[in-house]
Amino acid sequence: MPRLMFSVDEDEAARFGPPILQACRAAGVEAEPCGPDHPPEQVDYVVLSPAGPVRDFSRFTRLSAALSLWAGVERLVGNRTLAAPLCRMVDPGLTEGMTEYVAGHALRYHLGLDAVLAAQDGDWRPELVPPLARERPVGVLGLGALGAACAAALSRLGFRVCGWSRRPRKIDGIDCRHGEVGLGEVLRRAEILVTLLPETPATENLLDATRLALLPPGARLINPGRGTLIDDEALLAALDTGALAHATLDVFRNEPLPPGHRFWSHPRITVTPHIAAATRPATAAPVIAENIRRAEAGLELLHLVDRDAGY
Numbered sequence: 001m002p003r004l005m006f007s008v009d010e011d012e013a014a015r016f017g018p019p020i021l022q023a024c025r026a027a028g029v030e031a032e033p034c035g036p037d038h039p040p041e042q043v044d045y046v047v048l049s050p051a052g053p054v055r056d057f058s059r060f061t062r063l064s065a066a067l068s069l070w071a072g073v074e075r076l077v078g079n080r081t082l083a084a085p086l087c088r089m090v091d092p093g094l095t096e097g098m099t100e101y102v103a104g105h106a107l108r109y110h111l112g113l114d115a116v117l118a119a120q121d122g123d124w125r126p127e128l129v130p131p132l133a134r135e136r137p138v139g140v141l142g143l144g145a146l147g148a149a150c151a152a153a154l155s156r157l158g159f160r161v162c163g164w165s166r167r168p169r170k171i172d173g174i175d176c177r178h179g180e181v182g183l184g185e186v187l188r189r190a191e192i193l194v195t196l197l198p199e200t201p202a203t204e205n206l207l208d209a210t211r212l213a214l215l216p217p218g219a220r221l222i223n224p225g226r227g228t229l230i231d232d233e234a235l236l237a238a239l240d241t242g243a244l245a246h247a248t249l250d251v252f253r254n255e256p257l258p259p260g261h262r263f264w265s266h267p268r269i270t271v272t273p274h275i276a277a278a279t280r281p282a283t284a285a286p287v288i289a290e291n292i293r294r295a296e297a298g299l300e301l302l303h304l305v306d307r308d309a310g311y
């Protein structure tokens with residue numbers, strides 16, 4: 001019977017523990033849960049989140065896999081004590097949540113909803129009629145599990161979507177680019193830019209002053225990826241001059257975003273508290289269970305992290 005340890009916080013243990021064990025049973029694997037004080041040498045799988053207590057995995061000598069509850073693994077990927085395969089979370093609930101968040105905020109910008117809501121003052125303004133989505137170029141940086149789903153949803157809404165990834169990709173309806181030249185091409189077009197890249201050394205401050213300046217005048221930015229993707233000072237400068245019209249930020253270098261941070265009070269920034277997409281027990285538990293089933297059966301694991309690429 002494989003032993004399963006949860007290196008997560010108390011709340012996560014209560015929410016995810018029972019559904020994961022149940023999903024394992026449904027997948028035909030009877031897993032024995034063990035607490036964080038269990039002898040590490042006897043543990044076969046660790047379900048983990050960045051808030052979890054275990055930092056040093058060097059004594060987890062029989063670990064078959066480390067299974068992250070989070071999609072973003074930047075706080076785990078560099079852990080040299082973790083020798084076992086690391087899998088990140090790719091879960092339908094997470095993907096749906098992110099798609100809805102991105103579509104909602106993109107439509108807010110596209111339809112000019114802020115101006116519409118502010119115009120409820122007795123003055124009839126036909127100029128508020130928005131363009132059609134097919135007249136609006138949108139860029140999506142990152143075409144992975146989340147970025148590709150968001151790009152596809154935006155394309156279904158009619159937007160002209162171009163996307164950017166590290167390696168060449170083909171996605172129906174999306175103009176896919178890669179490499180430095182491709183990045184410039186996407187940025188130059190994107191009236192609305194969505195950033196869904198992971199935090200890695202290669203993506204840190206990707207959107208610096210030079211690259212932000214490539215965006216069309218008055219572009220809008222939606223960042224549910226990671227705070228480190230954007231140079232904060234360059235972003236504030238672009239917003240202050242109006243080169244960038246507005247930014248919706250869900251993720252930050254320091255979370256929770258400190259109460260006094262300029263982002264909170266900036267008239268051209270909407271802050272959301274890392275709520276774009278949550279891992280949900282009902283949809284995530286079967287993903288964890290499926291990977292345990294696969295490992296027990298000697299099959300290839302799903303959603304393996306490429307430790308060299310950092311995601």
Ligand SMILES: NC(=O)c1ccc[n+]([C@@H]2O[C@H](COP(=O)([O-])OP(=O)(O)OC[C@H]3O[C@@H](n4cnc5c(N)ncnc54)[C@H](OP(=O)(O)O)[C@@H]3O)[C@@H](O)[C@H]2O)c1
Nearest residue numbers: 071072142143144145146147165166167198202224276277
């Ligand atoms: N705000 C929230 O609530 C929330 C929730 C979940 C996740 N997230 C964030 O969303 C991120 C993306 O998640 P995901 O599941 O879509 O990840 P993923 O499947 O690993 O996709 C990552 C995408 O980024 C691209 N990429 C990575 N490094 C790059 C580079 N240096 N240059 C160009 N493209 C690069 C990848 O290119 P390839 O296609 O070539 O590999 C891939 O298309 C996570 O890492 C996390 O930070 C946020």
